């Protein structure tokens with residue numbers, strides 16, 4: 502069944518030319534974009550949806566989340582708002598809660614979080630393990646992530662569990678744990694930070710994962726200056742995420758990674774920055790240096806308990822100095838780039854003939870309203886693989 506979606510006031514395609522079409526129409530067929538053009542000369546289709554001048558953009562691509570968890574950390578958040586600083590130690594609280602619930606309940610929680618994101622226009626998600634931290638618990642988190650989410654990432658190297666020697670734990674992560682999760686994941690990630698894993702330990706984890714055929718991602722430079730960003734570039738990671746503390750050397754490494762080839766995407770997490778009272782990641786400086794920047798929610802119960810990509814985009818425009826086009830691109834096409842899904846048969850994140858028909862219609866005439874009316878639920882319709890789900 503084909504569907505003509507017409508009377509689109511503003512179609513922000515996020516294609517290679519950043520094309521924005523007025524009075525546009527799109528035909529979706531068999532889960533893909535089949536045609537894009539003017540609403541005055543649309544081809545025939547099985548069904549017609551009229552959007553009365555509303556704006557349409559690609560569905561959000563949320564390339565960084567931690568949805569496989571149980572429990573709640575309201576008290577920790579309250580303490581932070583009262584002046585305490587964020588430390589990675591809170592991960593253990595969530596890990597304890599997660600280990601205590603059954604597989605089906607953990608799956609149900611993840612499914613509900615995906616549904617919450619989709620209801621706000623997110624059509625493609627990555628999520629991570631990392632609240633299991635034993636072979637069995639990481640394996641079941643990976644299996645749930647694989648079943649419930651588009652892209653799954655092994656984050657056994659999230660925190661050294663209490664009572665374990667960190668190097669022995671790294672051996673476990675690189676060996677038995679990696680083997681156990683391998684059937685369920687496409688990526689490996691590591692929290693490379695003081696208080697979590699050193700650069701050398703992170704390099705060991707990432708190298709083992711790469712040797713096992715996984716793509717690489719890094720949590721880097723969130724809590725202070727360090728070697729996470731440069732390690733990500735050294736190992737050809739697809740993305741380095743957080744990037745709150747970016748030195749001149751880090752910036753040079755990141756921008757150098759884009760000199761004439763596919764480099765390491767810098768993924769900024771504005772909601773996390775606000776919730777942890779961290780300095781906002783220097784997205785403007787990164788863009789000006791030629792680095793490809795993505796925006797993601799980092800949805801997790803500790804540092805960023807939101808699934809709202811619109812909130813992140815509004816923050817990027819209002820507080821990080823990005824234009825609306827830059828912020829929307831970072832949250833759609835560049836999220837796809839960070840996941841290696843920006844081109845080819847599985848392409849998402851842009852409205853291009855042949856790409857997956859993941860669309861987000863706003864109850865507004867332009868994408869600018871995302872920042873102009875922050876906090877207003879503007880999602881009018883969502884199509885995922887060509888099927889209207891909202």
Ligand SMILES: N=CN[C@@H](CCC(=O)O)C(=O)O
Pocket residue numbers: 567589591592595692720723773799801802803804805
């Ligand atoms: N920084 C590491 N991991 C998560 C937070 C995990 C937690 O505190 O539960 C993040 O990306 O912010």
Ligand SMILES: [Zn+2]
Pocket residue numbers: 565566567720799
């Ligand atoms: Zn994270």
